[in-house]
Amino acid sequence: MQPDPGKALLDEQFSELYRSHLRDVYSYLYYRLGNHHDAEDLTEQTFLQAYRHFERAQRESDGRPLRPWLIRIAHNLAANLHRDRSRRPQSVLEEDASLPTARSTEELVSGRDELARVLEGLGSLPDDRREALIMRFALGMDNREIARALGRSDGATKVLIHRAIRQLEGLVADGQEAPA
Amino acid sequence: MSDVERLLRRALAPVDPPEQLVARVRSRLLAIRDEAAEELESWELAAMRDPRNWARPAIAVLAGAAAGAGLLVIGRQERSRALLRRVVRRR
Numbered sequence: 001m002q003p004d005p006g007k008a009l010l011d012e013q014f015s016e017l018y019r020s021h022l023r024d025v026y027s028y029l030y031y032r033l034g035n036h037h038d039a040e041d042l043t044e045q046t047f048l049q050a051y052r053h054f055e056r057a058q059r060e061s062d063g064r065p066l067r068p069w070l071i072r073i074a075h076n077l078a079a080n081l082h083r084d085r086s087r088r089p090q091s092v093l094e095e096d097a098s099l100p101t102a103r104s105t106e107e108l109v110s111g112r113d114e115l116a117r118v119l120e121g122l123g124s125l126p127d128d129r130r131e132a133l134i135m136r137f138a139l140g141m142d143n144r145e146i147a148r149a150l151g152r153s154d155g156a157t158k159v160l161i162h163r164a165i166r167q168l169e170g171l172v173a174d175g176q177e178a179p180a
Numbered sequence: 181m182s183d184v185e186r187l188l189r190r191a192l193a194p195v196d197p198p199e200q201l202v203a204r205v206r207s208r209l210l211a212i213r214d215e216a217a218e219e220l221e222s223w224e225l226a227a228m229r230d231p232r233n234w235a236r237p238a239i240a241v242l243a244g245a246a247a248g249a250g251l252l253v254i255g256r257q258e259r260s261r262a263l264l265r266r267v268v269r270r271r
Binding site: 018022026027030031044045048075114115119122134136138165168169171 | 189190192195196202263
């Protein structure tokens with residue numbers, strides 16, 4: 001049987017998507033879920049699901065970048081995981097609501113308090129605000145990409161990010177003023 | 181850019197995925213290809229006489245070929261990256 005040239009091209013394009021955005025998907029899931037183990041599992045699932053629906057996504061994308069579509073898959077998988085876990089009791093070891101950091105020890109020591117306060121504040125933001133900030137600052141996504149990933153309008157996303165930053169500033173300032 | 185935005189940029193540095201994750205994704209794609217091949221093998225020849233049954237095995241072949249081709253490209257890229265890392269380490 002002759003290989004389908006259209007399918008071969010599609011596979012090459014999927015490989016390119018995988019190579020370009022593996023780190024984006026992994027970073028998003030790592031900061032979203034708080035540990036490497038879950039981030040690995042869901043990164044794998046994200047790409048397998050993307051592979052199954054790639055042709056359709058490409059057809060419907062109108063030439064727009066597919067990163068928001070990938071992140072939306074990851075976002076939905078993470079939401080499902082949280083929902084499933086909230087339905088069953090967890091062991092103490094599994095309960096870790098704090099956000100992780102990818103910084104080296106040296107970097108952490110130099111700006112330890114500031115970074116710790118920011119991560120702590122980020123962890124206490126509402127889910128949609130926290131996710132928008134992860135997309136903006138960990139992945140470098142612009143408002144339009146974040147809007148597509150979250151299924152919101154550009155305007156609503158701009159307001160969401162603005163409010164998230166203002167709220168985080170307030171939380172960090174409160175932390176600085178609090179007595180030791 | 182505010183102080184908090186600068187701190188966020190530092191705190192949320194991108195994270196490199198572990199090496200074994202690439203192998204895991206590759207093996208899952210291989211499994212998809214194998215499932216498609218098994219489905220094709222188990223299809224009885226008699227059923228093939230009916231044109232209504234032709235679409236399913238054809239899809240299985242395409243899915244298997246697609247997964248295989250995708251893996252080849254991903255594998256080649258991984259080998260290139262590994263080679264580059266070795267060269268950089270030697271320097």
